[in-house]
Amino acid sequence: MEILTPAEENYLKTIFKLTESDGGKAASTNAIAAVLGTAAASVTDMLKRLSAKGLLHYEKHRGASLTERGNELATNLVRRHRLWETFLVMKLGFSWDAVHDIAEQLEHVQSSELVERLDAFLDRPKFDPHGDPIPDTKGRMASRKQVQLSALAVGEKAVVVGVQESQASFLQYLDRVQISLGAALQVLEQFDYDGSMRVAVQGKDEYTFSQKVCENLYVQKTK
Amino acid sequence: MEILTPAEENYLKTIFKLTESDGGKAASTNAIAAVLGTAAASVTDMLKRLSAKGLLHYEKHRGASLTERGNELATNLVRRHRLWETFLVMKLGFSWDAVHDIAEQLEHVQSSELVERLDAFLDRPKFDPHGDPIPDTKGRMASRKQVQLSALAVGEKAVVVGVQESQASFLQYLDRVQISLGAALQVLEQFDYDGSMRVAVQGKDEYTFSQKVCENLYVQKTK
């Protein structure tokens, strides 16, 4: 496992995201520069260096795409980022939209044992607080895109697809309020004061769920 | 709050430790170089830069000592380091001697809100797993030097001076086994298998304490 600098890791991550969101096409110099907020010339420089290290394929004027090794490292970085975001929200009580910048720093801490223990501490979550899947040690991840119930706006409809923490007491509570995997929900009202929500379950019953419940429930939006 | 690079922070921390352990005398160039593992010439360089930033007093051939501002920043870094070490041991289950290198990285993450929330999450601990005091936001810290009971060797004697987590259930347990603040202990036997210890309490009763108990009990060594 070669060790990369934070800057190198950020390039890999950026190229990873760009190629992913653009169906596997090579990432262009300008696009990378735009994401990282650097000059295009700096990108060209770095692409040469990373290419020499075997982490990406690069040909002049032709953009960059990750090698298998580069992909592995980038996926692992995404894993670290999403685990830290989960930690910040679930354990430290940050709101899910305030954690990105801190996770950007934490993701560069080098220690595979730390990541492994953090994963275990969080009960091996499959999704981060934004609903993005967390890759496992081998880079595999769920493909489903889900969000916390608490992230929905009034009026939105969704289907329950999972829970973050699956303690018996929480599952019993869900049973009590008629919620099971696949249950259809619609947000009727939101109370900023304590983060609770009034929600229609299966189009008939209405319940008010506390913030804690809303954050533990994962849903997929529907129309 | 100016932002320092990790390298700058490390210099401040080193000078902080050196002047502290040497009764306030200025830290010498060579001593700093030895701690950081860098060349003396590099230290001279950096001392000039930090002096220009007003973080330390530096005169040629006369060593360096922190200004008030430098002291503040260094103390805050120590706070962050010790909080992260506490997190790694108490929450992630690292052994207390394996956390230093990881904390060295985590301490450089820039976010005062993160540190504040981490502190709260850990129940505002006063000492880290090595028994060193954790400075509070204003830089104040306990002066007592204490260690976890689990850090003692067979035969060593000590006096109970505090607990890490002070939930009612733990305090009740202590009551049950005759332990209160100031109780005299002597380690009679240690079981590597599960980290438990047989301990003499007040020179008369003997109890076997689980690893969890031994890690939650803070003691001061006696002869």
Add this chain to the structure above:
DNA sequence: ATGTTTTTTTAGGCTTGGCTAAAAATATTT
């Protein structure tokens, strides 16, 4: 007090990861 040893500083270089300005290659228009 003078010479020797140790410590510290200066001088000059190197790498990383940035920058700008100009040149070259590629894409797009007409």
Add this chain to the structure above:
DNA sequence: AAATATTTTTAGCCAAGCCTAAAAAAACAT
């Protein structure tokens, strides 16, 4: 297909943080 516009690369520069080798200052010994 030629002209124009855009993208990318090259060339040259910079700061941070490190290095080595040599010079200078301070400390120690005789």
